[in-house]
Amino acid sequence: MGRLTGGDPSLLRRINSAVVLHALRDAHTPSLTELVASTGLSRPTVEGVVEGLVASGLVVEAAHCPDETRKQGRPARRYRFHAESGHLLGIEIGVHQVHSVLTDLTGVTKCALGREVPEAADADERLAAIRTTVAELLRRAGVARSSLRAVGVGTPGIVEADGTIRLCTALPGWTGLPLGERLRRSFRCPVLVENDANVAAIAEHWKGVAEGSDDLVFVLAGLSPGAGSLIGGRLHRGFGGAAGEIGALHLLGHEATPELLLSTTGKPLDPLDENAVARVFRLAREGDPVARNAMDRFIRRLVHDVAALVLAIDPEIVVVGGWAAGLDGVLDPLRSQLTRYCLRPPKVALSALGSQAIATGALRLALDHVEEELFTVDSGAPAR
Amino acid sequence: MGRLTGGDPSLLRRINSAVVLHALRDAHTPSLTELVASTGLSRPTVEGVVEGLVASGLVVEAAHCPDETRKQGRPARRYRFHAESGHLLGIEIGVHQVHSVLTDLTGVTKCALGREVPEAADADERLAAIRTTVAELLRRAGVARSSLRAVGVGTPGIVEADGTIRLCTALPGWTGLPLGERLRRSFRCPVLVENDANVAAIAEHWKGVAEGSDDLVFVLAGLSPGAGSLIGGRLHRGFGGAAGEIGALHLLGHEATPELLLSTTGKPLDPLDENAVARVFRLAREGDPVARNAMDRFIRRLVHDVAALVLAIDPEIVVVGGWAAGLDGVLDPLRSQLTRYCLRPPKVALSALGSQAIATGALRLALDHVEEELFTVDSGAPAR
Structure with missing residues (x-):
């Protein structure tokens, strides 16, 4: 049980600040008297805290309502x-693009900007593209870089707690x-x-198709699928941050890779050659039987991988995003196979946020960080 | 933030009782003066609480140490x-047997008893076998049925929160x-x-090979594997209680069932005919090439299913139990395949509790229940 030990006045000040900020955010331009009533703190304490918050810029005096008498x-x-008084950035780093979104401290979007990046770009080129995009975004929004309070980033790969990429096969270097x-x-x-599928799961839970579902799996359906999951409303990263990296399942027992599954020649496709993949999809749509077979193999593999996730985790809902989510004939076989073989089939839905899911989830990471900093009191500690 | 509202004297009494019980359990036969010091409660409060606890039988006066002066x-x-002053029961309901263990309120075993049950027994016969076993266990231990404070049960199948079996293919009816x-x-x-693999996971975490590992998957390796997992030290049941029911994975795309994988004739084995399964294993050990192939198929399927769980959940450790865990050539291919294909391979260990895992985990459920009842104060509520 967390309790105030009483020996740390700065902790007490922080708690009181958080309580007053909470009350300020939840009420419509309260007066000092109203803050005293809603927080249960003494008037001198509230006065001191509000003074400090005004000095820090987090709180401002509201204009008087003209009809107030x-x-x-x-x-x-x-x-x-x-x-x-501060801003947040959410950044998606993808194979083919960088996408960034800028919001205020409540998460309301001010500006968004994307930029294409060559898929073969090395790490330095990709980082340079991110810096250029962010600089341009801040310039367009008229926001100073010093105003940023937190930056969230979604990227392919297994990500360590300090933001080091432990393993990533999708981006060179x-x-x-x-x-x-x-x-x-x-x-x-x-x-x-954070991993891209993980933040996409967070985004769909925040303002997407999984709002209100605390147990969800987000499948980022690309050439090789990845997944992120929330369990009880919290991101499940796994012991080593690798949870949901289901793409390796088909390598076991030397089964075919997606590059081979999608091949119409018996030779694997180049996974970085988007045109080769697009050509197979186009041919399949045009009715080419060989391409159609390749597509079927590809979709069967996706269904198998998603079923593995569903059987292991038993989510309430599976949200499918990524480019392959838009393919004809992905969602229907997924639903029917899961209904047929899962002991408790989940709902299956297309991502509501689409191409915005990863940047939105990255932004939510940044928002969580400042909310924790500004508004959270040590769990269990009484606020007054 | 949980706080005492001050309006509920019975809640306050319960909290004070829990605090005193905690102090009593953690200290060696404390005196009232020592309890006053360790709880921070007033002497009259401690006296009142101890009096109530003695009346309820939960606390007794300790014999005087002869050397105390x-x-x-x-x-x-x-x-x-x-x-x-009370007792707990843990019961495993299996395909071929019922197993029960009796402990005191701290989980120390007093007596254990098992009984074989025909695999074709219907629900009423199986329930009768459980009742007979428990009655005999209580009689042997000299414990009155009225002394039982909680009973935990581990059973195959998907179990609803109220203990109804939603789905179970292993036990008739x-x-x-x-x-x-x-x-x-x-x-x-x-x-x-609770599901049998789920309680086995709890047991290995409590006093088995996964002590100290809060992120674990327990694989109950039978004809069709099931699994239970702890995430952050807590049982992960899934949204509908079906998490870990990985056995259905091979049904997708109409792949072979275990009964067919293990067949040496091309016709599926009868899953309830233990002799048929045992015969394949015996033949394989004796070097019969057809049986050996059947075994290899069976083990490859197990490895695939475990890999799916590991990729989805990313546990620190995989504990393998159930009868198939003891087969030659299960653990080694599991370790090497997981190391080869998992992005972050987990430790792989054999169950330390073996045939006791399920009853032990069921007992832990009962123990958790009484500990929560006796010792827990609403989270976040200050205890004094």
């Missing part, structure tokens, strides 16, 4: 949380890259790096 | 937690059985029913 004296001062450390050189605020 | 007056009264309700007729205490 008081029997005597001047109207009471009113305050509001200053959402524009990415394995072993200290991505968090490299990006922290560009920002004076915390940079949080 | 006091300068003046008679020696202080000392107290101890009365672990024998088990699907749809309100097992919890049926067993509650035999006991006047809470009966907690």
